[in-house]
Amino acid sequence: MSHLDDEKIALIAMGEPAGSDADMEHLVECENCAAEVAAMSRVALVARSSVVEGDLESPPADVWSRIHGELGLTSAVAADPASDVHPPESESASAPAASAPVSAAGPATATEADAAEAAAPRHRARVRPRRRSSATMWILAASMALVVAIGAGVWIARTLTPSSAVIASAELAAFPDHPDAEGQARIDDDGDGRRTLTVTLDGDELVAGDYREVWLIREDGQALISLGVLDESSGTFRVPDSVDLDEYRLVDISFEPVDGDPAHSGDSIVRGELDFA
Template identity: 35%
Template sequence: MSHPDDEVLVDLALGSDEPEAGAREHLDHCDECLRAVAELRRAASLVATSDTALGPYAGWSAPPANVWSRVAATVSAGGGGDPRPAAPRPVMAGSGAAEAGGAHPGTAPQVVRLEDRRSRRRVWPWAAGMAAAGLVVGVLAGRTFWASPASTDSSTGSTVAQAELDTLDTKQRLGEATLLRTAGGVDLRIATSRPLDAGDGYLEVWLINSDGKRMVSIGVMGGGEMGSFPVSQAMLDQGYVIVDISKEHFDNRPEHSGDSLARGRLPA
């Protein structure tokens, strides 16, 4: 099976209105590329919300002096010179977004990976790694990779399904999830009745499988009350119909935190 170029996957992750012909259809049949787009989308979402979500974690800090010494020693051992720059560039402090985890608060069901990451080298492991470092500035084909918020105007698509988003303990309604079919594919749009409190972390949106054992992160909510996330029809067909919004921490842990703020099930 031939796969789309990395740049095409980036276009899909950023919600391009005119992706390469057949690219979206390819995602419906290729778990590997679907996973790649999810990783890129998560990285882009973190960048897009960095001003509000990362807070004090987004500060710049210089690496310890021994970092450059170790790099220089390694390069010298291989016959190279001292790579230490005249003015070391700082690195972004921070942490990455969660990827998968429990289907119930306080629990952690099995994380099911959609493919073997080693099967084919693509750009998405790079993007995930940069997201974990808190810095996503990828340049593909001469184009800088930055995220722009997706449209939340429901007039741009036809409604396929809706679900109320309620708290798990008191069943208080906090918002609504709407599945829309657009010219470019399928979008899941979240609207909450008020901004949800992420504390010192961030909010992540998940699709949980109806079996209660598998889930996939589809993106990070910003500081507002609305968000839009492209999803694959293949995921919906496989039973990923439970929408979950969780509070996550900058702790380098890929699992769902178990702290779900709201959840709702899309009708089949």
């Protein structure tokens, strides 16, 4: 029983429509071919599951050189797979066909050969070891290089990405007109100089026709900066780079009527002072 060639096994493992009904029947009967398809499928699955959104950077040329040397590959696949070099044809395609053994009584007739093949145990063909061709090794090694490159990229991205840190926080106390309200605020710094204010507000009831606005107010109360509208019970707002938080330490959330006036309404729900300790 002849086996599937290495290129067809690789294509079937990657989900390509390369197998005929006869090939599928062969995979059911041949444990050796089925095992190779399963192994190649696992490599393809790992490579696909490791891909993330965005462009991937090609690994340095010496990565492939090290893989090539570690696996002891032939010079036919010495080229970097990241280039546009196509994988070489299977070695089995160019290998000369082995001649059939001739007995002392002379060559066997066609009838005798057919009878001998039919009498041979079928399971022996299933477990006959098969040598991977250079094309199969190229696909396996290229998938390994892809996984290594993606893993290195993820590690570098995580290592170089600055971590965010809370640099200030405040408890927001309720004003007399809103005794059930309570809130919290915190300032985060992403490690690259960008700051955000996150606030939460509970216990207030939004009146129809009004909205809630988040403010930073100077300690003397003579200047204030609007950061935006709070639509839900919590929200995050970018703090302008020009704002000195040592000066604008008060966080305020107010009810604002839809009247076209951008000034503070004077109806504060909660307010608190940032603590940088």
